[in-house]
Amino acid sequence: MITYEPTKVVKGRVVVDFLAAHPVTDYKAIFDEFPDKQVMMTELPNVWQMFFDGAAPVTRAGVGVIFITPQGDLLPYSFTLGTVCTNNEAKYNALIIGMEITSELKIKALRIYGDSKLVINQLTIEFEIRKQELLPYCRRAQHILEQFLNVKIKHILRYENAKANALASLTITLSLSG
Incomplete structure (x- = not known):
């Protein structure tokens, strides 16, 4: 049975x-x-957020980076790039400048948001780098990423990145008029 x-x-x-x-x-x-x-006892790190964007019309390039502190404070930065570059190179520059700032501030926990699917996916090795001129930017960004203890990178939609985009565009407009 x-x-x-x-x-x-x-x-x-x-x-x-x-x-x-x-x-x-x-x-x-x-x-x-x-x-x-x-x-x-374990201590959770203070997590900062970083939004980045770059724009490169014909003659000038500008970048915008916005940080949100763990306390919710907004810290906007914008820069005019001294060289003519492509739109993707401007976006990489925005990312690199933002990460260098956080690295200098000894920030160890960071959430990075950008609306460039190409830059984000090349950085996370989901996309292959086909344009060789982007390779040094990607390598530099990956090198800086290694300095963080806790970092996450996420692609967001353009409207979610409106403030960083506006900073980059405003920087170009001001540099052209001044």
Whole structure:
């Protein structure tokens, strides 16, 4: 006659049989008091957020970087690039400048957001770098990334990156008029 037993019963029986065959002879009480309580404490790092964007119309390039501190403060930065470059090179420059700032500030936990799918995916090695002129930018960004203990990079939609985009565009407009 064949009998069926659910898997849970069989697994439980194996554990019981093992414990019965291997009794504990030197029983010691478990203490939840530890002499060095700091070993049990972990501190979550202060996570900063960084939004970046770059724009490169015909003659000038500008970048915008916005930081949000763990306390929720907004820190905007914008820069005019001294050389003519492509739009993707401007976006890489924005990313690199932003990461260099956070590195100098000794920030170890960072969330990076950008609306350039190409830059984000090349950086995370999901896209192949086909234009060789972008390779040094990607390598530099990857090198800086290694300095962070906790970093996450995420592609966001353009409207979610509107402030960094506006900073980059405003920088170009001001540099052209001045």
